[in-house]
Amino acid sequence: MSDRLVTELEGVGLSDREAKIYLSSLKLGAATAQTIAARATVNRPTTYISIESLVKRGLMSSVVRGKKRYFVAEPPDKIFRMIQEQKRILEDREGRAARIMDDLKALAVGSGDRPEALTFEGQNGLERMGESLQKSTAKEICAFFPSFEGWNAAVFPEGKTVRAICADRGENSGLGVRKGSEMRAIPAGDYPFDGEIVICGSLVNITVRRPEPAGVQVSNEAMANTLRQMFRLAWKGADGGQE
Helix, strand or coil: CCHHHHHCCCCCCCCCCHHHHHHHHHHHHCCHHHHHHHHHHHHHHHHHHHHHHHHHHCCCCEEEECCCEEEEEECHHHHHHHHHHHHHHHHHHHHHHHHHHHHHHHHHCHHHHHHHEEEHHHHHHHHHHHHHHHHHHCCEEEEEEECCCHHHHHHCCCEEEEEEEEEEECCHHHHHCCCCCEEEEEEECCCCCCCEEEEEEEEEEECCCCCCEEEEEEEEEEHHHHHHHHHHHHHHHHHCCCC
């Protein structure tokens, strides 16, 4: 039996055993299930199941002679009819789905507003969170950093302006000027925090680096806007009430 033919028949939708039984039946002509099973090297119970499946597909039929039932493979061009029937069924299903799609969407009103949250672990995970900011079309990033060290180490996407609030822990002596960014400090003794918050468009990245790097990324417009307004309030307070 040709392995190539078995593989090709699998490609058009038959199982390995169905393909072997169909090919064996083609060679044998009308034959009993026992004879087909022996020729296809498939056990008899499985042969009966496969023959039943092939009959339903229109690729085999049966005839009774005396007290015995014989099975015969239908001509190979029936394979095209089988595929055409499958295509018709898929088109019918596609049409049914299209007709009810608006109704299904109506049932799911508000689902698009549900927050999507992902968790990340390790330094690689935090880097992946940062990379996701590249996909945002928002031009501004708002961020909270617990120290100038974290602010200096942060990597932001090109083409975006960055406003950041940092807790002043006496580390500002080495603070460099970052192009397209602005930073304001708040006293760490009055407002201590350990995590970083980065807001960009509808994305919010919340990360901690101790004891192990970890983060949560939330994608939700309402949540991002709420945190963005809180950032604006803190931004004004960090510079004597000036926006």
